[in-house]
Amino acid sequence: MTLWIKNATTIDQQGNLNLTELVIKEDKIAAIGDDVASLIKGKTEPENIIDAKGALLTPGLIDVHVHLREPGFSYKETIKTGTEAAARGGFTTICAMPNVNPEPDTPEKMLALQEKNKADAVIKVLQYAPITKGLRSDHLTDQKALIAAGAFAFTNDGVGVQSAGTMYLAMKEAAKNNVAIVAHTEDDSLLFGGVMHEGKRSRELGLPGILNITEASQIARDVLISEATGAHYHVCHVSTKESVRVIRDAKKAGIHVTAEVAPHHLILTEEDIPGDTSLYKMNPPLRSKEDRAALIKGLLDGTIDMIATDHAPHSKEEKEGSMIGSPFGIVGSETAFSLLYTHLVETGIFTLKQVVDWLTVQPAKIFNLDSGILAVGKQADLALFDLTTAKDIREEDFLSLSANTPFIGWKVKGTTVMTIADGKIVYEEVI
Incomplete structure (x- = not known):
């Protein structure tokens, strides 16, 4: 045609x-x-x-952080509906997180999921594999075998790798295999049952907060491990000023670290949360105005490399009521570009070219994808x-x-x- x-x-x-x-x-x-x-x-x-x-007219957008929920949670999303939603948002390539059931932590499971992606997706789906078996264990997956089965990169998104030793061994192996370790950074010992940002609004609402250092401290640990191993370390959904500072310092030191930020963290802050409603519950949470300003500056100065949605669908029943007891997550595939254009380009904070590049050129360049530009051939x-x-x-x-x-x-x-x-x-x- x-x-x-x-x-x-x-x-x-x-x-x-x-x-x-x-x-x-x-x-x-x-x-x-x-x-x-x-x-x-x-x-x-x-x-x-x-x-x-x-x-x-732009190159098809690229989203390196999407939850398709299938297999295991198809009442929230399926490969078909998730890719249709991404297409409606202008995305032609998405990278699917492995926190499904069963997790694609063996070559056999990875091949089965790849076949399902190929059969049902309307756009390109690049499939992540877990860093560790079952995501929460300290037993490394077989990276080489999973790459042979089609794994795009490795992540335990949804949970942070708690053991520094486990992360060291994973990055050491990833460096040998020339593949990225993509990290959800969260120190469980610093969570204290938090459901939103620890700050002014959490105190007003009487809800347990999530500290900035819950995220930033694990990034600080991991960039040093990246330096020691030579691995490409990519940080998911950066949300705090401390995280931006650590990543900026790591880049200045020549460490191979890259990072993404989600649209909702660029547009909203804790002060936009109207009350104890789980529609505003996401992980990492909406942070302070100072954190948002640091994220914007981080994009502008190159500390943060790209924008990714962290599209995380949940059912209506799951996201009704209080933040306490409800799952973290917000959908973003269908609204990302329009929200960024309206609230960050039209307001003069970013240029249109910058936003398009962060959604196309940059993810393609960093993850070595043959896309992201309009060119003959x-x-x-x-x-x-x-x-x-x-x-x-x-x-x-x-x-x-x-x-x-x-x-x-x-x-x-x-x-x-x-x-x-x-x-x-x-x-x-x-x-």
Whole structure:
């Protein structure tokens, strides 16, 4: 199939917006801009012409942190619904966390999950494997065998690796295998039953808080282990000013550390929590204004490398009522770009080019993915976004099985018009 996209807006290297057109043949980009005319001149026009009407054309977004919940928790999300939700958000590649049941901690389980991903996903799914068997043990998985079975990288996301010795051995092996260790950083001994950020708002609500050092202290430990082993160490969902400081110092020391931040930590703080409602319960929690400012500065100065959603669906019943006793997590695949554009680009905090790069170029570069740019010959993974029309975020529009987010009802620009993966339209806005 051939697609001809006309009247699209793209961002050049200087951040300027320009009208352009693009032709896709089969699953590859065949021509962009001035090359389009020569490609189609004197030939039959492509059977599918898409008038973008000025919509922003970007490479397909890449999300290195998504929970698909299947197998084991398909009432929250499935591979099919999770990838459809990601496509609605403009994502064409996502990296799926391994905290499912059973965990893909053996080659056999990994191969079975890869087959399921391939059969059900509408976009590319790169599958993480656990660092340790069952996630919570100190018994390392067989990295080499799991990589042979298709593992993208290794993480125990959802729980921190509590033993420094276990993390040392895992990173030592990862360095030999040239694969990343991706860490949810959380020292269980510093949790004290916390359900939200330890600060002004937790005291007002009378809820147990989660200290900043619960996250930052484990990062401090791990960057030194990364230095000692030479492993690529990637930090999930950074949320505190102390964490940013530790990562910045580690990078200055030449340690191979990279990091991501989630949209909700860039937009909300503890002061936005209206009461004891579990829709605002996420891990790590919404932090202070000072923490949010440090995250923004960390992105701008390169300390934090990319934005990732940590899409974490839960059922409506699970996310009703108090923070105490409810699961941590917020969905983000379908709202990430529009929220970032509306609340951080239109307000002048970030440029549009910066946000697009943090969602495309940077994750592709850091994890060695052959995507993230629009270029002739590249895989036809791209997205179109409407930057002018303001729309409400509505639960009934979600393609995810879950809608556990406090952003319902917010008005945003930058919603997805169309997503194309491997040359096929996988999402198209219904008007």
